Amino acid sequence: MSKGLTKRGDDYSSWYNELVKKADLAEHSAVKGCMVIKPYGFAIWEKMQQELDRMFKLTGHVNAYFPIFVPKSLFEAEEKNAAGFAKECAVVTHYRLKTNPDIPAKLMVDEQAKLEEELEVTPTSEAVIWNTYKNWIQSYRDLPLLINQWANVVRWEMRTRLFLRTAEFLWQEGHTAHATRQEAIEETEQMLDIYARFVENFLAIPVVRGIKTENERFAGAEETYCIEALMQDGKALQAGTSHFLGQNFAKAFDVKYLNKENKQEWVWGTSWGVSTRLMGALIMSHSDDEGLVLPPKLAPIQVVMIPIYKGEEQLAAIKEVLQPIRQALLEKNIAVKLDDRDTYRPGFKFAEWELKGVPVRIALGHRDLENKTIEVVRRDTKEKQVVPLENIVSHIEDLLEDIQVQIFQKAKQYQEAMITQVDTFEAFKEILVQKGGFVSAHWDGTSETEEKIKEATKATIRCIPLNNPKEEGKCVFSGKPSQQRVLFAVAY
Amino acid sequence: MSKGLTKRGDDYSSWYNELVKKADLAEHSAVKGCMVIKPYGFAIWEKMQQELDRMFKLTGHVNAYFPIFVPKSLFEAEEKNAAGFAKECAVVTHYRLKTNPDIPAKLMVDEQAKLEEELEVTPTSEAVIWNTYKNWIQSYRDLPLLINQWANVVRWEMRTRLFLRTAEFLWQEGHTAHATRQEAIEETEQMLDIYARFVENFLAIPVVRGIKTENERFAGAEETYCIEALMQDGKALQAGTSHFLGQNFAKAFDVKYLNKENKQEWVWGTSWGVSTRLMGALIMSHSDDEGLVLPPKLAPIQVVMIPIYKGEEQLAAIKEVLQPIRQALLEKNIAVKLDDRDTYRPGFKFAEWELKGVPVRIALGHRDLENKTIEVVRRDTKEKQVVPLENIVSHIEDLLEDIQVQIFQKAKQYQEAMITQVDTFEAFKEILVQKGGFVSAHWDGTSETEEKIKEATKATIRCIPLNNPKEEGKCVFSGKPSQQRVLFAVAY
Numbered sequence: 001m002s003k004g005l006t007k008r009g010d011d012y013s014s015w016y017n018e019l020v021k022k023a024d025l026a027e028h029s030a031v032k033g034c035m036v037i038k039p040y041g042f043a044i045w046e047k048m049q050q051e052l053d054r055m056f057k058l059t060g061h062v063n064a065y066f067p068i069f070v071p072k073s074l075f076e077a078e079e080k081n082a083a084g085f086a087k088e089c090a091v092v093t094h095y096r097l098k099t100n101p102d103i104p105a106k107l108m109v110d111e112q113a114k115l116e117e118e119l120e121v122t123p124t125s126e127a128v129i130w131n132t133y134k135n136w137i138q139s140y141r142d143l144p145l146l147i148n149q150w151a152n153v154v155r156w157e158m159r160t161r162l163f164l165r166t167a168e169f170l171w172q173e174g175h176t177a178h179a180t181r182q183e184a185i186e187e188t189e190q191m192l193d194i195y196a197r198f199v200e201n202f203l204a205i206p207v208v209r210g211i212k213t214e215n216e217r218f219a220g221a222e223e224t225y226c227i228e229a230l231m232q233d234g235k236a237l238q239a240g241t242s243h244f245l246g247q248n249f250a251k252a253f254d255v256k257y258l259n260k261e262n263k264q265e266w267v268w269g270t271s272w273g274v275s276t277r278l279m280g281a282l283i284m285s286h287s288d289d290e291g292l293v294l295p296p297k298l299a300p301i302q303v304v305m306i307p308i309y310k311g312e313e314q315l316a317a318i319k320e321v322l323q324p325i326r327q328a329l330l331e332k333n334i335a336v337k338l339d340d341r342d343t344y345r346p347g348f349k350f351a352e353w354e355l356k357g358v359p360v361r362i363a364l365g366h367r368d369l370e371n372k373t374i375e376v377v378r379r380d381t382k383e384k385q386v387v388p389l390e391n392i393v394s395h396i397e398d399l400l401e402d403i404q405v406q407i408f409q410k411a412k413q414y415q416e417a418m419i420t421q422v423d424t425f426e427a428f429k430e431i432l433v434q435k436g437g438f439v440s441a442h443w444d445g446t447s448e449t450e451e452k453i454k455e456a457t458k459a460t461i462r463c464i465p466l467n468n469p470k471e472e473g474k475c476v477f478s479g480k481p482s483q484q485r486v487l488f489a490v491a492y
Numbered sequence: 493m494s495k496g497l498t499k500r501g502d503d504y505s506s507w508y509n510e511l512v513k514k515a516d517l518a519e520h521s522a523v524k525g526c527m528v529i530k531p532y533g534f535a536i537w538e539k540m541q542q543e544l545d546r547m548f549k550l551t552g553h554v555n556a557y558f559p560i561f562v563p564k565s566l567f568e569a570e571e572k573n574a575a576g577f578a579k580e581c582a583v584v585t586h587y588r589l590k591t592n593p594d595i596p597a598k599l600m601v602d603e604q605a606k607l608e609e610e611l612e613v614t615p616t617s618e619a620v621i622w623n624t625y626k627n628w629i630q631s632y633r634d635l636p637l638l639i640n641q642w643a644n645v646v647r648w649e650m651r652t653r654l655f656l657r658t659a660e661f662l663w664q665e666g667h668t669a670h671a672t673r674q675e676a677i678e679e680t681e682q683m684l685d686i687y688a689r690f691v692e693n694f695l696a697i698p699v700v701r702g703i704k705t706e707n708e709r710f711a712g713a714e715e716t717y718c719i720e721a722l723m724q725d726g727k728a729l730q731a732g733t734s735h736f737l738g739q740n741f742a743k744a745f746d747v748k749y750l751n752k753e754n755k756q757e758w759v760w761g762t763s764w765g766v767s768t769r770l771m772g773a774l775i776m777s778h779s780d781d782e783g784l785v786l787p788p789k790l791a792p793i794q795v796v797m798i799p800i801y802k803g804e805e806q807l808a809a810i811k812e813v814l815q816p817i818r819q820a821l822l823e824k825n826i827a828v829k830l831d832d833r834d835t836y837r838p839g840f841k842f843a844e845w846e847l848k849g850v851p852v853r854i855a856l857g858h859r860d861l862e863n864k865t866i867e868v869v870r871r872d873t874k875e876k877q878v879v880p881l882e883n884i885v886s887h888i889e890d891l892l893e894d895i896q897v898q899i900f901q902k903a904k905q906y907q908e909a910m911i912t913q914v915d916t917f918e919a920f921k922e923i924l925v926q927k928g929g930f931v932s933a934h935w936d937g938t939s940e941t942e943e944k945i946k947e948a949t950k951a952t953i954r955c956i957p958l959n960n961p962k963e964e965g966k967c968v969f970s971g972k973p974s975q976q977r978v979l980f981a982v983a984y
Contacts, residue, residue: 030566030623031611034559039639042556064534067526067660068560068613068644069582072589072599074522079597086589086599090561092613093585093601095648097564097578105571107564107578109585109610118601119523121560121584121613131522141835147531152560152644156587168559343633 003355007289012233016284020162023292023356025279033160033167037276040356043300045170045276049150051202051297052172052274055194061146061174066128068152069119074127078252081126084219088155090121090167121154126220126245126271129175130253137177137267139258144187145177163280164237164492171275177250177267179257184268185223188244191272192225195240203278204295204408205229205285206415207239208438208487210463215447218271222246228462228487230415231284234436236462236489239281245269280492286380286407292357293380295407296400303329303336303396304353308346308365315340318364321389325362328393334400354379359403360396380407421485425476428488432457438489442482444475453477459488495847499781504725508776512654515784515848517771525652525659529768532848535792537662537768541642543694543789544664544766547686553638553666558620560644561611566619570744573618576711580647582613582659613646618712618737618763621667622745629669629759631750636679637669655772656729656984663767669759671749673738676760677715680736683764684717687732695770696787696900697721697777698907699731700930700979702955707939710763714738720954720979722907723776726928728954728981731773737761772984778872778899784849785872787899788892795821795828795888796845800838800857807832810856813881817854820885826892846871851895852888872899913977917968920980924949930981934974936967945969951980 005022006014020026025041028034037045053063069092076082096113100106122128129147136142154168174191178184192209199205207227217224221243229239247266250256255267286293296302305326307318322338329336337358339349346363353361361377368374372389376396380403387395418437422428431439443449443461454460464486473482497514498506512518517533520526529537545555561584568574588605592598614620621639628634646660666683670676684701691697699719709716713735721731739758742748748756778785788794797818799810814830821828829850831841838855845853855867864881868888872895879887910929914920923931935941935953945968946952956978965974 027624027627029559029620031559031561031563031620034561036559036624037557039554039556043554045557046555062531062535063538064531065529065537065662067521067523067528068646069523069526069660071523076597076599082599083591086591089587089589090584090611091586091589091601092582094583095581097581097583097612099575099578105568107568107574109583119582120589128521128523132519132528135519154560168561170557 003291003351005289005291005355008232015289017162019283019287019291025283026162028162031167033157035162035166035168037170040300041279044282044294044298045279047298047300048202048278049172052194052198053150055198056148056172056174059146059190059194061148061176063149064147065149065151066125066132068122070122070125070128072118072120074131075120075122077127077131078220078249080248081124081220085123085155088123088157090154090156092119092121123153123155124271124273125149125151125153125173126175126249127253130249130255130269133175133177133267134253134255137255137257140179140260143177143179143257143267144183146174146187147176148172148174161280163276163283166276169276171273173271173273176270177255178270179259179265179268181246181268184270185244188223188225188242188270188272191270192227192240192242195242195272195274196227199227199229199239199278199281200408202295202297203282203285204297204404204411205239205281206408206412208463208465210465210468210487212241212463213447213450213461213486215450216460218243220245220248221271222248225466226463228489229281229285230418230437230489231281231492232414233284234418234490236438236491237277237281237284238462238491239278240272240274242272243270245271285411287357290382291355293407294357294359296359296404299357299359300335301337301353301356301358302334302400303360303362304349304358305336305338306346306349306353306361306363307338307340308363310366314366317369318366321369322364325392329396332393332397334396360399362392362396378403380410419487422476423473428476429457432459432490436490438462438487440485440487441476442471442473442484443486444478444480444482446478449475449477453488458490460491462487462489462491495783495843497781497783497847500724507781509654511775511779511783517775518654520654523659525649527654527658527660529662532792533771536774536786536790537771539790539792540694540770541664544686544690545642547690548640548664548666551638551682551686553640553668555641556639557641557643558617558624560614562614562617562620564610564612566623567612569619569623570712570741572740573616573712577615577647580615580649582646582648584611584613615645615647616763616765617641617643617645617665618667618741619745622741622747622761625667625669625759626745626747629747629749632671632752635669635671635749635759636675638666638679639668640664640666653772655768655775658768661768663765665763665765668762669742669747670762671751671757671760673760676738676762677736680715680717680734680762680764683762684719684732684734687734687764687766688719691719691721691731691770691773692900694787694789695774695777696789696896696903697731697773698900698904700955700957702957702960702979704733704955705939705942705953705978707942708952710735712737712740713763714740717958718955720981721773721777722910722929722981723773723984724906725776726910726982728930728983729769729773729776730954730983731770732764732766734764735762737763777903779849782874783847785899786849786851788851788896791849791851792827793829793845793848793850794826794892795852795854796841796850797828797830798838798841798845798853798855799830799832800855802858806858809861810858813861814856817884821888824885824889826888852891854884854888870895872902911979914968915965920968921949924951924982928982930954930979932977932979933968934963934965934976935978936970936972936974938970941967941969945980950982952983954979954981954983
């Protein structure tokens with residue numbers, strides 16, 4: 001197949017857009033700003049869901065489901081949260097269509113069916129959930145409440161990009177309630193840790209763990225923890241956030257509990273989420289000019305088998321060898337596909353599975369049969385090996401593990417090389433333009449400076465890294481004193 | 493605990509509403525008509541999802557995700573479908589809120605942000621999906637397309653009941669495309685078979701498989717297949733539907749393929765779905781005046797262990813015996829909960845887990861320890877046994893299997909006893925009032941008669957059973973000739 005894929009070096013943005021479509025991950029829908037996640041892309045998202053869900057449950061969380069709509073009066077209750085999301089709300093105003101009397105077979109909004117109070121398609125579920133928690137929490141015995149939901153949310157966006165920024169996206173949102181401030185902070189940190197381990201171990205993307213500045217904080221949170229990843233074009237991407245909500249939502253929705261001393265206290269809250277945006281991070285972190293590179297733990301197809309043959313007889317002989325290998329791989333829970341389509345040539349198939357990022361490709365031809373060998377190609381490095389047939393299963397097992405590790409290591413080395421310390425604003429600007437990546441610089445701690453830097457360079461503070469060493473210095477922009485460096489970057 | 497649950501015989505409807513709330517399955521939300529599915533209820537739904545998803549994938553289906561919105565112009569394209577759902581559509585007209593200049597901290601719809609074309613929150617995704625399939629299908633090589641999605645949909649309802657009829661509900665919807673009429677019909681039948689096997693083997697609810705009359709057919713389908721279940725109050729409940737769409741959506745959305753003879757043909761379609769309504773069927777089929785009765789295959793907690801003790805020392809000795817049993821059960825993938833809360837007495841716990849339908853309860857007290865026995869109570873029959881401690885694990889395994897079978901058998905006997913053949917309209921009406929259940933009667937095949945019977949009795953034709961024996965007779969209402977009996981019932 002002819003891939004016709006733009007090269008990253010020529011136009012990274014086009015490369016991404018084309019790759020998402022050509023690799024059958026997602027496409028734009030007829031609804032402006034909303035995407036269709038295609039089966040191959042969805043299979044990757046399902047693997048992410050399964051692992052995250054497992055990690056959530058192991059830490060005592062349970063799933064539930066809350067409505068997709070929020071009435072305006074509830075949405076308003078936590079004012080900062082409402083103000084932060086008001087501009088992105090899809091609003092339901094009517095509940096019925098009727099036939100258009102002027103145009104046969106066409107419909108129109110039935111003005112008789114106007115809602116008394118508009119409903120927002122919820123951009124994030126704190127309001128609905130805390131309004132519910134009010135009835136679920138009476139005493140310390142009801143705490144902690146550790147609930148997650150897998151859902152779709154809508155945040156209206158004018159400029160959308162598949163997976164990275166869409167009006168509707170899929171996510172999980174955890175919402176927990178606790179008796180003490182300390183316990184809620186520990187929960188916030190635990191969930192950040194789960195996100196970081198998941199993204200590093202499964203998506204093979206190294207992340208910086210940190211805390212957001214006030215400017216970048218979730219609307220309604222006291223503190224937002226985040227994991228930040230770096231894409232191959234040197235731009236940062238926020239991969240997950242975990243918010244310590246303090247008592248903000250408890251106060252807005254009057255959620256109190258009776259403590260062991262029989263006194264009423266406000267409840268402490270957290271919320272945390274990751275979304276289909278992770279798909280964008282996955283694609284941009286590892287893939288190359290030939291197409292996707294998927295870490296084995298998330299690849300819907302981990303191994304593809306391609307027979308090289310002339311005529312039915314050769315094909316039969318080759319398949320007789322491939323079938324037991326396929327069976328042995330399946331028994332080890334390795335997802336294997338035998339591509340025996342007779343409508344395409346091997347070269348076309350090689351290119352197609354390369355584009356789709358299948359980690360390991362094995363090809364078996366007539367001559368291999370004679371030599372009792374098989375050709376193995378790994379997707380990440382494109383390295384080709386000829387392996388004795390008898391060792392193939394254990395060879396593939398080892399190879400998949402090695403690919404998972406190597407992909408992460410490569411990304412890790414890149415990330416480390418792309419964190420640059422600067423001490424002047426000239427150097428700051430130059431690094432952003434010439435090199436990109438994270439710029440580690442002193443900052444005076446004010447939102448004002450942060451905004452001026454953003455205006456001048458488009459870079460924002462991605463985070464104040466956790467366990468950041470204290471270091472006396474001067475703000476790279478204002479020259480005012482600073483106690484620590486923070487990470488700036490241009491971000492998705 | 494005091495259950496305070498209305499008895500089925502006194503008021504079946506109140507019993508249901510109370511049970512759903514008291515057993516922590518679901519509750520009404522602040523959004524009119526939308527429900528909150530609570531963790532215990534959601535855990536049951538998750539088990540349903542897992543099994544159905546497994547069955548879909550085993551038959552070659554893959555998951556994807558399509559937008560929650562449908563633009564009005566697309567929605568209109570298949571006219572019957574549009575007409576059928578127009579009256580239940582939540583309509584998004586604006587995409588932004590703004591602060592209300594007259595009331596501080598309040599929001600209002602921003603009239604500047606009016607959509608050029610309204611969006612419907614999709615009541616069913618045929619329109620969006622067939623509009624997408626148009627680009628995915630060119631040749632016979634692209635067929636069949638076997639796609640499912642797990643999603644939330646909205647159908648505006650004025651009178652709602654938890655799980656049974658809610659404005660928003662969760663479901664799966666399969667949408668497949670085929671080269672031939674025959675293949676599409678086979679798919680429709682295959683999916684009905686999957687639903688029937690799932691509902692019978694997992695929910696333990698016997699179903700009648702049948703075909704809907706034109707009146708009850710899915711808007712836009714050529715034929716609707718269904719499974720119908722019978723609740724304990726004698727009312728029927730449609731548990732799942734599988735639609736043969738013919739070429740209706742292909743024609744509405746211009747979806748053609750090039751066949752092997754190089755000719756353009758319209759594609760054939762199916763769609764099929766089950767929803768959180770199954771939760772309602774599950775609750776109403778098996779539960780009793782003491783609370784839920786859950787089939788073991790869907791119970792989030794299959795076994796609850798309750799220690800009976802006085803003082804810490806006894807508790808420690810009892811837990812020492814219970815812990816290895818718990819571990820052994822877990823290793824056999826049996827979901828077990830040790831309820832060692834010291835804030836509640838055993839009697840309270842017994843009542844609570846009975847209310848929540850845990851299939852097996854085991855209790856261990858001081859005297860049991862001396863006798864090396866343990867008390868086992870099954871939820872369905874409330875039968876109590878004293879079992880030697882050494883046999884407890886295999887005893888529980890057998891018991892869970894037996895409960896699954898017995899629950900189904902009991903429901904099956906009830907269903908069979910509640911299918912009554914009648915040959916006069918007097919008997920028809922009397923059976924409906926006195927006994928309820930399915931009434932098997934001759935019908936002249938016209939919608940007119942069907943509607944008149946509905947007006948007179950509230951009963952509708954639930955289905956024409958598959959493999960229905962041909963039998964000459966006269967319509968119970970019109971006296972006109974009829975070739976077969978059909979099943980009538982008052983339905984949820």
